[in-house]
Amino acid sequence: MPPPSRDGAGQHQESLFPVGDLIPEAEPAALSQDAARLLDVREIHAEPEAAASPRGRQILARFPQARLIEVDSHWRIPHLHGNQGNAERWVRVKTETLVLGVRKTLTSRPNGRSADWIAPGASNGCAMACAYCYVPRRKGYANPITIFTNIDRIVASLERHVAGQGRKPQPNQCDPACWVYDIGENGDCSVDALICDNTADLIRAFRCWPTAKASFATKFVNRGLLALDPRGRTRIRFSVMPPEDARLLDIRSSPVTERIAAAGDFVEAGYEVHFNLSPVVLRPGWEAAWTQLLQQMDDALPPAVKTQAAAEIILLTHNQDLHEVNLGWHPRAEDLLWRPDLQQAKRSQNGGHNVR
Numbered sequence: 001m002p003p004p005s006r007d008g009a010g011q012h013q014e015s016l017f018p019v020g021d022l023i024p025e026a027e028p029a030a031l032s033q034d035a036a037r038l039l040d041v042r043e044i045h046a047e048p049e050a051a052a053s054p055r056g057r058q059i060l061a062r063f064p065q066a067r068l069i070e071v072d073s074h075w076r077i078p079h080l081h082g083n084q085g086n087a088e089r090w091v092r093v094k095t096e097t098l099v100l101g102v103r104k105t106l107t108s109r110p111n112g113r114s115a116d117w118i119a120p121g122a123s124n125g126c127a128m129a130c131a132y133c134y135v136p137r138r139k140g141y142a143n144p145i146t147i148f149t150n151i152d153r154i155v156a157s158l159e160r161h162v163a164g165q166g167r168k169p170q171p172n173q174c175d176p177a178c179w180v181y182d183i184g185e186n187g188d189c190s191v192d193a194l195i196c197d198n199t200a201d202l203i204r205a206f207r208c209w210p211t212a213k214a215s216f217a218t219k220f221v222n223r224g225l226l227a228l229d230p231r232g233r234t235r236i237r238f239s240v241m242p243p244e245d246a247r248l249l250d251i252r253s254s255p256v257t258e259r260i261a262a263a264g265d266f267v268e269a270g271y272e273v274h275f276n277l278s279p280v281v282l283r284p285g286w287e288a289a290w291t292q293l294l295q296q297m298d299d300a301l302p303p304a305v306k307t308q309a310a311a312e313i314i315l316l317t318h319n320q321d322l323h324e325v326n327l328g329w330h331p332r333a334e335d336l337l338w339r340p341d342l343q344q345a346k347r348s349q350n351g352g353h354n355v356r
């Protein structure tokens with residue numbers, strides 16, 4: 001049976017909410033060119049509560065042509081998740097599909113690497129398609145963006161957690177003074193900001209909390225974020241790798257040179273800017289390629305970036321299930337990523353077969 005549509009061409013599901021409720025109170029802002037390149041949303045799968053929420057309505061108004069499909073749970077959408085046929089449509093699914101859900105788990109987990117805490121994220125999934133991305137592992141084959149619409153509860157839980165920590169007792173590698181919360185563990189907040197105000201809401205919240213800082217890694221330059229006035233309380237970590245590797249592996253992301261070139265503007269706009277040198281893929285010529293990249297950064301980055309920047313280096317970890325999925329949509333990447341003859345086998349905590 002075809003899913004319901006909002007244009008009257010299909011049957012509308014009465015249980016969701018009345019069609020008239022979807023008419024936005026104000027004209028939605030036009031999609032930027034970048035948003036249009038990444039997102040041509042045709043289908044929105046929504047939990048009823050998510051669709052009816054203010055954030056859900058903002059998103060539905062932004063994509064008025066999209067077909068609205070009611071789902072019981074954002075985690076269980078059989079023709080999206082675990083559907084092997086979606087490996088061939090990988091990028092199309094990411095471009096044309098959004099999922100709206102209500103986040104149930106609102107806990108902050110300890111981290112201790114680049115962040116002290118992993119915040120309950122406001123999204124899961126990504127419109128970009130990096131071949132090594134670990135985010136799809138839990139969902140199966142397709143991994144479009146799921147936006148969690150209960151951003152008010154996410155911010156409230158973070159506020160309680162920040163208040164509960166008090167002041168940071170001593171500096172650590174995450175930050176000399178603030179508790180650092182990674183707000184983008186399972187997606188890319190710069191791209192989410194093309195869809196709705198979840199990222200903006202988090203940036204605004206953190207600028208009011210004097211003992212904490214938000215942090216997220218990104219491979220997308222969203223200049224719309226420059227207007228959000230983060231007042232030093234949000235750290236953007238631009239991920240970089242040699243451009244020849246990125247062209248093969250960082251599918252749909254901003255070019256590496258653009259990410260480096262944007263760093264100065266983000267510092268000027270009040271962000272901290274760090275770098276993720278990741279993933280480092282060991283292949284013939286990797287040392288020369290990384291040397292060249294670091295030289296390029298040294299030449300291009302203004303002093304204002306260099307004086308405040310730190311970097312995290314992450315070597316590639318890959319996973320057998322993801323390797324098999326990738327063979328269905330981007331086999332050339334696997335020539336670089338899957339080298340079990342050179343790599344060390346590792347059993348992950350959930351029993352997956354990884355190499356690193």
Ligand code: SF4
Pocket residue numbers: 125126127128129130132133134135186187188218219
């Ligand atoms: S940008 Fe990040 S979340 Fe998105 S596909 Fe790439 S690695 Fe995954």
